[in-house]
Amino acid sequence: MEEICKNWSTWLKKTRFSYMNETQVAQTLNWLFSIRDTVIDMAEIKSGQKVADFGCGSGLLAFGILEKFKNDVEIIFSDKFIDCLDECKKILETSNTPSNVKFLQSDVTDIKLENDYLDRALTRSVLVHVKDKLPAFQEFYRVLKSGGYYCAFEPIISENTRYYELLDSSLISDYEDFKNAETELMTNPVDPLVNFSAYSLDKDLETAGFSNVLVNVNVAQSKYIALPDAIKSWFTAPPGPGQKTMKERFLVYFEEKKVDNFIREVINALSDKEIEVNTKTALIKAVK
Ligand SMILES: C[S@@+](CC[C@H](N)C(=O)[O-])C[C@H]1O[C@@H](n2cnc3c(N)ncnc32)[C@H](O)[C@@H]1O
Structure with missing residues (x-):
């Protein structure tokens, strides 16, 4: 298991699906695409804006934005780990890399972007891997323009x-x-996976300076044969x-x-x- 779990891009491509049959993989992908669309819709992205997918992994949100907005927005694929960015680059290079796409290797607690640069900062299932959520929120706040949005989806595993x-x-x-x-x-x-709740996310976002904070909790009940x-x-x-x-x-x-x-x-x-x-x-x- 350790061998196939070498890095994030392999985990995203293979390991997370390793115990699933074809139907379960298809269901999981459908679920991921519906989350992608929900986060992108929530971000209300407009033409000409600068948008970043932080902890982009294999580019779920970033590729969704690219598909929807083509070259109407600047899209930054950002991740702490180079293997994820390389994987996204590989996918893009099969078509022509659009000039509005940028890559940024950055930890979300130390983002290599100037202040007030972005219109939208997005994440999906990234905070759950970051030990201290507040410094990440402070960084999203710093790199966003006034009036910019931070939008995310996170599992509340605890x-x-x-x-x-x-x-x-x-x-x-x-x-x-x-x-x-x-x-x-x-x-x-x-433990970054479990050291937060909907309440602590809300509190940390406010402490970082954000306003109109919305943390919308959903509890999905599923019944299945184990x-x-x-x-x-x-x-x-x-x-x-x-x-x-x-x-x-x-x-x-x-x-x-x-x-x-x-x-x-x-x-x-x-x-x-x-x-x-x-x-x-x-x-x-x-x-x-
Ligand atoms: C579960 S994956 C999610 C990937 C992608 N956002 C998606 O929705 O498929 C978590 C991602 O967060 C990235 N990551 C983990 N810790 C990070 C950090 N401190 N800063 C930036 N990215 C990080 C990992 O490299 C990985 O790509």
Whole structure:
């Protein structure tokens, strides 16, 4: 797993889909495209504006903007990691690289752009990988013109259904131990994946100086049949390159034998059963 998880562009292209069948991949892509369109619509981009997709990865938002606005806007593909920008460049070079497209290697907490440069700053599933959200918001605020918008989509992982909520405690030998460990892991203040809520995003955006802050929370309830391979992947698929899997996170608390037994029992308890999970996300809009 570590091998195929070398960098973000590989993770975005391969690893995140590795445990899915064709139907699930198609559903996930449809879901991503609908989020892309929602964020772009929310940004109300106008002709002649300067727009950046920060943490662009494989360019979900940036390519969406390019498709919609052609050369009517300046589009900056920006990411902390060069492999993502190279991947986007490769895609663009198959057609002609338009002159209104720019590439910027930058961390969102230290953006290599002058003050008041952009009309729109966009992100999708980037803050969730950034340990301190406030410095990123302060940077978005700095590089936006007065009246410019920051628009984003972020998963609120800390408030999703937890594994222990899906389990019948009588079927799991160390239920209480794993429930306590999962609770601690999902509220860890130094883990970028879970160290924020809709409320803290709202507060941090206001602290950074934004006004008309909107953090629109959506809870999607989905019911599906849990297949054994998919359940296994909950514990073995990393949430990003170089990031710890859930199994590795549990290994901080327990010996491997105990963790493996827990995973086996979870697979036995839930395989081929219908499960219902809540997934929380937020659409964000804020004005400088
Ligand atoms: C889950 S991917 C999302 C990619 C893309 N926005 C999308 O919607 O498909 C997270 C992206 O954030 C980038 N990233 C992570 N930490 C970053 C940081 N501190 N500054 C800028 N980009 C970052 C990663 O390189 C990766 O491309």
